[in-house]
Amino acid sequence: MPYSQIKQQLLTFLAAEQVSDNDIIRTQHGQDESYHEPALPDLVVFPRTTTEVSEILKLADTYKVPVIPFGRGSSLEGHIIPYDGGISIDFNEMNAILAIEPENLLVKVQPGVTRMQLNQALKKHGLFFSVDPGADATLGGMAATNASGTTAVRYGVMRDQVRDLEVVLANGEVIHTGNSAAKSSSGLHLNGLFVGSEGILGCITELTLRVYGIPEHEVAGRAVFASTDVAVQAVTAIKQAGIPIGRVEFVDPASIRAVNHYSDTEYPEQPTLFLEFHGNEAGLQQDIDFATEILQDFGCDQIQFEKDTAARNQLWNARHNLAYAFIHANPGKKLMSTDVCVPINELANAIEFARKELEAMNLIGGITGHVGDGNFHAILMFDLQDAEEMARAKAYNKKIVEFALAVGGTCTGEHGVGVGKMEYQQQEHGNALAVMKAIKLALDPNNILNPNKLI
Template identity: 65%
Template structure:
């Protein structure tokens, strides 16, 4: 197959170099690495089509790869085969500023996109923290800190060009703001983690940069008080840009890593977007509500540099644990619940973490009920690994019983396949039917999201 591909791709687009294979054998998770046989760097949709058609004919697994920043083993080629690295398909194709749309290649990164959009007074709001590729963000339905205001990737993808397993090229949507025509293919392919097709182009909804932005830290005596304060703010209809919670253990880690001196108590990181007059009213109303929930104090950051430092501290939380515990691997949980259940879930999580005796903190997008436990594991200690898996199962079980999900934004990958039947029930069979219809030979990221009996590889 490699010999056949050399007829249409340049020599340096195909590699079996051991270092490159190693780089594509893992993501940022604790999951066991596994190297592909070959890594291919396409530049066009037609090249992707050629690769996939040959792979399908020869029953060879294919694994799409963006930046490798995923957290559930999505890109790890456990059946070996071909990794398709989309880093060369990184063109910003067209900015349609009057329609608030932008068309990009899948290898464009979030930072690259926003640097270009800034020239037009626009920005793309989905912010998972890592400088991930847009294609990878769509594949996992990424969200992040701004989702409480602007939604997830699924809310902001207008159209995608996708290569299916048989080489068919389709578009999943249109440029229109809404449609009642046909099945919602955007909703099916966003979050499918490369198991149904390879994304080769995306059209995204973008937004005007807010006239004024104010960030703040609000400290509380307890997690309960902080979460109840957030619920009250959302019920009041205050249009928050971001609302993040960080527990006291995580604040300690932030202070060590980011050279800050934040009070080591449960803390909300907030951001307000709007015009000057409206924003002042929103801030004053929020302060008034927070006082009813025993807020210890609010510190505001209006200056861009100070505001960026605040959010860098939040975004670098995971890396602060990684640097603070060298030699250990990071596991990040990712359940999401109704907001009314969030305080109880975090209490339960803290109790389980303390029982384990492992270093870890709790943080989350409290505005939409999504929280994470960051645990640092000694992968050479089988008992620690086992305890960590038990913790994950306990918090997933807690979330599912209360109407939640096993993953709010990181995706299923290889790590959460075992929870799919319990979460989806009979609906899982519908998903399996879709997978079999679109990828009957099971070449596309096999055994991720769900396990289906396909034509043998």
């Protein structure tokens, strides 16, 4: 059926402003923050209720029209790019915080709520939502990609926060994947199945999430080392000592150089750890003192802690603005941010390998990572119009992924698969990939949900 007719059918249950075939709107929904080639959807719809999402999917399934869920477009592996055309479902109008339950440490939200919007609402209850991927992404999108970030070392990733999801399946059926209880031994773990499924199994229309009490005190620190190896070893020792660290990030010298230029800081251009400790005042000081001893045992050249909120924010802004620092320093080039995750005992080797290959392949970039959980990122800058340079960037990405897989790691710790990491799925999962495909076929027999992504 032509999309003009599908549009007319959509308009039988959606308002005129909820359906668009405008070229500008389609362009906005045809790209994400990645380097992957854009492609336009045929239509963009803006549902406001679960019932509307259900009706959209029923219509799409009947006519075998691709459907691509869309949050803020901040993904990094082409997840939301509609290479097969179809309908882009933009969830930004489903942005209500439905319930805050301080006594249960739970919230219930629609998928278009962003993490900053949620944290603003939680603040007056003395609560916060822990997952911080950097971008102000929607919670639906964060669940779809199993987002992570700087605080995962203490609080876990998105999958650890989800108690229940309301999901609309390909045929329009609405299901719940969990409940509000703290634990359950009943049935298969559907939360774990749908979180990280990148829109290929269903559309998330509601989330019940864990939240946490805002720590009484937070202290940020910066520790400078002579080498990557000892910096990573120091982090491992801190974790082994049982110190409840809130964040710990590694930043390599090239990235520190970019940060200094962009943020007007004067940090030593050496391997550096950015750390943060959360807790009550008395216990926190003990943690900091113990961590300082460990850092010094590993030959830390310089340690500086910041208790003042403004100084602490400046420290973390430098880390969070790292991508913008590289973009600012390389006008005309496109950013590629890729990530892998390896066992902690392989992390130093993996980072050193990534750094040496970056230099050997004559690419501009830096290495940074959530070293507390073995996840690191390579940030590359290259010219999209230079086919040879782009080929080198992709070859570099392949090298670090294959290194990670060879030591028992994964091709992506938090960015997700999308289209950028699909070629590594067989190598990583083996026969389990066939199980994933069977689940996809069972839930989406007409392959309308974000086709040709993830698997």
